[in-house]
Amino acid sequence: xxxxxxxxxxxxxxxxxxxxxxxxxxxxxxxxxxxxxxxxxxxxxxxxxxxxxxxxxxxxxxxxxxxxxxxxxxxxxxxxxxxxxxxxxxxxxxxxxxxxxxxxxxxxxxxxxxxxxxxxxxxxxxxxxxxxxxxxxxxxxxxxxxxxxxxxxxxxxxxxxxxxxxxxxxxxxxxxxxxxxxxxxxxxxxxxxxxxxxxxxxxxxxxxxxxxxxxxxxxxxxxxxxxxxxxxxxxxxxxxxxxxxxxxxxxxxxxxxxxxxxxxxxxxxxxxxxxxxxxxxxxxxxxxxxxxxxxxxxxxxxxxxxxxxxxxxxxxxxxxxxxxxxxxxxxxxxxxxxxxxxxxxxxxxxxxxxxxxxxxxxxxxxxxxxxxxxxxxxxxxxxxxxxxxxx
Amino acid sequence: xxxxxxxxxxxxxxxxxxxxxxxxxxxxxxxxxxxxxxxxxxxxxxxxxxxxxxxxxxxxxxxxxxxxxxxxxxxxxxxxxxxxxxxxxxxxxxxxxxxxxxxxxxxxxxxxxxxxxxxxxxxxxxxxxxxxxxxxxxxxxxxxxxxxxxxxxxxxxxxxxxxxxxxxxxxxxxxxxxxxxxxxxxxxxxxxxxxxxxxxxxxxxxxxxxxxxxxxxxxxxxxxxxxxxxxxxxxxxxxxxxxxxxxxxxxxxxxxxxxxxxxxxxxxxxxxxxxxxxxxxxxxxxxxxxxxxxxxxxxxxxxxx
Ligand SMILES: Cc1ncc(C[n+]2csc(CCOP(=O)(O)OP(=O)(O)O)c2C)c(N)n1
Ligand code: SF4
Ligand SMILES: [Mg+2]
Numbered sequence: 001x002x003x004x005x006x007x008x009x010x011x012x013x014x015x016x017x018x019x020x021x022x023x024x025x026x027x028x029x030x031x032x033x034x035x036x037x038x039x040x041x042x043x044x045x046x047x048x049x050x051x052x053x054x055x056x057x058x059x060x061x062x063x064x065x066x067x068x069x070x071x072x073x074x075x076x077x078x079x080x081x082x083x084x085x086x087x088x089x090x091x092x093x094x095x096x097x098x099x100x101x102x103x104x105x106x107x108x109x110x111x112x113x114x115x116x117x118x119x120x121x122x123x124x125x126x127x128x129x130x131x132x133x134x135x136x137x138x139x140x141x142x143x144x145x146x147x148x149x150x151x152x153x154x155x156x157x158x159x160x161x162x163x164x165x166x167x168x169x170x171x172x173x174x175x176x177x178x179x180x181x182x183x184x185x186x187x188x189x190x191x192x193x194x195x196x197x198x199x200x201x202x203x204x205x206x207x208x209x210x211x212x213x214x215x216x217x218x219x220x221x222x223x224x225x226x227x228x229x230x231x232x233x234x235x236x237x238x239x240x241x242x243x244x245x246x247x248x249x250x251x252x253x254x255x256x257x258x259x260x261x262x263x264x265x266x267x268x269x270x271x272x273x274x275x276x277x278x279x280x281x282x283x284x285x286x287x288x289x290x291x292x293x294x295x296x297x298x299x300x301x302x303x304x305x306x307x308x309x310x311x312x313x314x315x316x317x318x319x320x321x322x323x324x325x326x327x328x329x330x331x332x333x334x335x336x337x338x339x340x341x342x343x344x345x346x347x348x349x350x351x352x353x354x355x356x357x358x359x360x361x362x363x364x365x366x367x368x369x370x371x372x373x374x375x376x377x378x379x380x381x382x383x384x385x386x387x388x389x390x391x
Numbered sequence: 392x393x394x395x396x397x398x399x400x401x402x403x404x405x406x407x408x409x410x411x412x413x414x415x416x417x418x419x420x421x422x423x424x425x426x427x428x429x430x431x432x433x434x435x436x437x438x439x440x441x442x443x444x445x446x447x448x449x450x451x452x453x454x455x456x457x458x459x460x461x462x463x464x465x466x467x468x469x470x471x472x473x474x475x476x477x478x479x480x481x482x483x484x485x486x487x488x489x490x491x492x493x494x495x496x497x498x499x500x501x502x503x504x505x506x507x508x509x510x511x512x513x514x515x516x517x518x519x520x521x522x523x524x525x526x527x528x529x530x531x532x533x534x535x536x537x538x539x540x541x542x543x544x545x546x547x548x549x550x551x552x553x554x555x556x557x558x559x560x561x562x563x564x565x566x567x568x569x570x571x572x573x574x575x576x577x578x579x580x581x582x583x584x585x586x587x588x589x590x591x592x593x594x595x596x597x598x599x600x601x602x603x604x605x606x607x608x609x610x611x612x613x614x615x616x617x618x619x620x621x622x623x624x625x626x627x628x629x630x631x632x633x634x635x636x637x638x639x640x641x642x643x644x645x646x647x648x649x650x651x652x653x654x655x656x657x658x659x660x661x662x663x664x665x666x667x668x669x670x671x672x673x674x675x676x677x678x679x680x681x682x683x684x685x686x687x688x689x690x691x692x693x694x695x696x
Pocket of ligand 1: 437438439440490493494522523524525531
């Protein structure tokens with residue numbers, strides 16, 4: 001069914017179609033509309049789930065952890081400060097192998113406090129053991145949520161669907177909502193291999209010492225590595241059923257003959273595609289594009305193969321590992337592991353809601369074409385706030 | 392393994408764990424589980440009890456049991472309760488959340504407040520050994536005045552812990568928790584009766600147990616139950632029940648003991664018996680005196696004047 005919906009509402013509808021047993025969250029801009037919409041669905045009787053009004057994001061994450069541990073399908077959503085407040089539980093959910101699904105409405109992190117979009121929040125929690133999928137538009141947000149439960153439950157690894165705050169959550173777009181029976185066929189009821197149950201008591205969350213801790217981490221890591229294939233397969237299955245949503249871990253656009261390859265995650269990719277088209281058509285520049293959809297596990301092989309022929313690569317990203325460079329850029333470099341690699345540069349853009357225009361993107365590509373050397377740059381800084389900073 | 396033998400429920404929290412001999416918390420937990428029976432799911436906070444009962448790959452628990460973090464047992468339990476209800480699997484199951492005094496009165500307070508306020512059908516048990524024992528006997532907000540802990544040490548400028556015990560039972564009452572009670576392992580039958588009663592009441596329940604800690608308090612292992620009894624008999628730990636905001640039952644001590652009988656055997660109070668310690672002893676006497684005046688009737692703040 002094709003409908004005009006706000007991004008948040010589209011996500012709420014997708015979550016409803018997945019028949020969660022438990023929804024629990026704490027409000028934070030720009031995630032709020034999602035949980036408001038879900039609570040309205042519960043009030044209207046359209047969603048038959050336990051709905052808990054948590055006292056904090058820390059509580060919300062712990063509550064979905066409990067719901068998942070007794071065998072329920074559990075969902076939460078947050079942003080920015082909320083995600084960071086959850087951090088301890090986020091790691092714990094992953095370590096306990098509980099297939100919780102979360103939406104992260106990506107937002108900048110304080111200080112300074114800023115409610116607008118960047119991706120520092122999700123990127124900062126990348127080592128927690130959650131699968132992190134970044135979506136480009138609201139249709140992909142819908143599809144990815146439905147895939148997320150399936151991926152999470154098959155692997156017993158939690159999945160975070162990351163969507164740019166405001167840019168997607170608060171934007172009205174036409175989306176195709178699948179029918180309930182189609183979703184039911186794609187995503188059967190959750191039946192975990194283990195859950196807390198008095199009929200079959202077991203202990204979850206033991207103290208594990210040096211004799212076995214490392215092995216448990218090893219197993220989670222290996223399952224995360226394996227997850228890339230599972231994500232690809234689930235997305236293919238999804239696209240067979242629904243005719244879209246087949247992008248697995250990365251998507252490439254015009255990379256085959258490209259000298260300059262741009263890379264990014266999330267909603268800016270739409271603008272980047274237009275920029276690539278124009279650069280090719282109007283300026284004859286051989287530019288290509290990579291969308292990193294799956295940030296964790298990192299699609300090392302796919303990324304490697306997609307850029308190995310390029311001369312230079314520009315990673316445009318809305319996060320920074322302060323004191324180094326953009327995190328996605330570091331990981332692109334790591335994909336070559338000593339092998340000769342293209343020059344890979346970090347362009348920090350769009351922090352805290354700063355616009356990234358098509359012109360900005362084209363300029364990055366032009367600059368890389370004329371000077372392919374590897375570097376780290378902020379783009380779009382205001383001159384008047386630079387106080388003559390000459391570094 | 393079945394917890395039933397000859398029709399009798401035996402230890403649902405098995406011995407063989409690595410807790411100290413004489414650990415009051417171990418005795419308390421075993422009694423709680425014995426009273427609750429096998430149809431419970433337990434969410435346990437980080438702390439001594441969690442560590443010594445579940446050192447991988449062993450476990451003392453014969454009931455489904457989860458440990459997530461230090462400060463979220465109540466929230467994990469909340470999620471379990473709502474989800475089981477939503478899935479229609481709640482009927483013959485009861486949920487217990489349990490933590491130490493640190494996991495309860497300090498770091499866990501936010502989640503507990505949420506659990507109380509939302510009215511989940513959960514029994515919350517606080518095992519109060521008056522300090523962060525698992526991490527080496529540091530002070531908590533339930534450490535009593537004058538007690539030596541590793542972060543409230545006495546010295547030329549200090550007589551040990553400076554603050555009174557936070558009144559967590561009344562915090563529960565203030566949330567409208569319908570059943571609030573205190574108990575000690577010195578009176579197992581009373582403790583078990585309270586667990587059973589609590590589990591029959593719909594909604595959040597709060598049970599506060601004083602559980603002596605052998606190394607943390609500096610006592611002999613074999614004295615731990617006796618020390619718990621003395622805490623009650625000196626009125627330093629009042630034993631009561633509060634139902635719907637009314638104190639319905641107060642343990643009246645037949646032969647009240649001077650506080651020194653409780654304090655003397657504990658190394659954590661030894662410095663109070665040196666010259667100059669008298670004002671702290673006097674404060675503890677006042678607290679005991681105030682506790683002794685608890686009466687059935689509306690629950691109002693006590694132990695703070
Ligand atoms: C967030 C966090 N902070 C600190 C700790 C370290 N820690 C573990 S147990 C504990 C003290 C537990 O005290 P209490 O709740 O009173 O339980 P007890 O060990 O005394 O039974 C502390 C400080 C932790 N595990 N997690
Ligand atoms: S340190 Fe105290 S609480 Fe911990 S096991 Fe020993 S007696 Fe029990
Ligand atoms: Mg303690």
